[in-house]
Amino acid sequence: MEPESDDVSNIHNRFSLTLVNPGSHYFSLAASLGVGVVIVLTTYFGYLNNLNIEEFWYKIPLVLGVMAVMQLLDIKFAKKKEYSKSLHSSLFGNMLWVVTILMGLLASVVLSKDTSLFFITFGMILFASFRIGLYTTTLGASLKKALAIAFIQPLAMFLVLIPQELWISMLSNPIALGYGGSFLIIAIAWSVITDRAGRPGMKSTHKTIQAYLASQSNDVDDAEKLMEEHATETKVATSQIKFSSQDGTKEFKMILPEIHPGPY
Template structure:
C-alpha cells in the first residue's frame, strides 16, 4: 500500500505539474517498502539490523520484477535521484530502529524485546513477558481482608474479599485472573472486589 501510494502521488504530481510521468516514483516506492520492512523486522520480529538489511529487499524486488517490464529494469533501478532518496530512507529506518530500541533505557534494556514479549503474550506465550517483569520486581507483604457471612442452618457461607494484590498487569500475564482464582478457591461462593492498590502490586508472573 505504501508503494502504491507513492506511485499514485507521483502520477498526480506529474498531472498537476504538467510533466512527463517518471519511473522515479516506482523505484523510490520500492525503497520505501524495503525501509518499512526494516522497521517491522527489527521491532516486532526481533531480527538483527544486518539480517533486516539482507532480506528487506527480497519481496520488493520480486514484486518489481513482476510489475516492471524486463527492458526497463536497468533504467528504473539506475536513476541516481531515486537511489539517493531511497538509500536515505533506508538509513533513516535503520537509525530509527536503533533509537527506538534504546528509548526505554535505563528502565528497559530493550524496547523491542518488550514489544516482542507483549505480542507473544497475546498468543498465550507469556514466558518472556513474565521474565522481563520478574527481573524488575521485588517482594513485599500484602493483606487480604474478607467479610464472611454464614447461614444459621446448612453451613453455607458467602464471602466478600478485598485482596490488596492488583489484578494485573494484563491478560494472560501475571495475576491478571487472580480474582477468579480466589473465587474458585472459595468454592465459587464469594465476591472478589477490586482493591484500591495500583499496578505497583501486580503479580509479575503466575508462579
C-alpha cells in the same frame, strides 16, 4: 455428530460479517491484492505508456501470486508466526509504494513533464524501508534479520512487474538509489533510536510494544517475563472474609491480598 454451539458462538456466526474490519486479515488480504492490481495498471498505463492490456494482462496474476507467496514466507521471519500481521505489513507497504507511484504521475501532470521511472524504483525502496521499521518494532525481528528480509517482497514484485530489459537501468538509477538509500538509513536509525528510547528504565522499547500487542490476543507470556525482570520479592499480607450458613454446615472464605496480583 456436530458439537453443540453456545450462545456466544451463535452470535458470532450470525454477525460474522461485522468481524471483517480494517483490522481483519481478510480485509488486509483483499486490500493488498487490490493495491497490487493498481500498481500493475498504473505502471503500464501511466509509466510505460502501454494502453493495450492484452500485452501485459498476465502481469497481474504474476504480481499477485508473488505477493501472496511472499506474504506466506514473511510469517517465517516474524516472532509470533502470525499470518494476520504479515498481511497487515504487506498492505501498508504496498500502499506506500502505490502512493509514491501515483504522486509521480501527479507531479508529471502538474509540472508538465514526462513521467519518470524513478518513482517506481524509489517506491520499491520505500516499501523495503518501511518493512525494516515494522519488523523491528512490532514483529519481533532483530535489526540484522530485518535488513536481510526487507527487500524480499518488494524486489520480487518489482522483478515480475517490470520488463526484464528495464531492470538494470531502473535499479541502477543514481537518483532513486540516493533518495531510497537515505530513507533506508533513516529507517535503520529510527529502529535503533526508538528501541533505546526507554532506557535506562526500559531495556527495550520494541520488546515492550511487542509484549503489549501480544497481550491483546491473550498471549501474556512476554508481558509476564518483562514484569518479572523488574519484580522484587516482598511480603504481602492477606485478609480472609468468612461466610457460613446459619446452621454452620456450609462455609466459604474469600482471601483478599493487600495489593492487586496484577493484570495477568
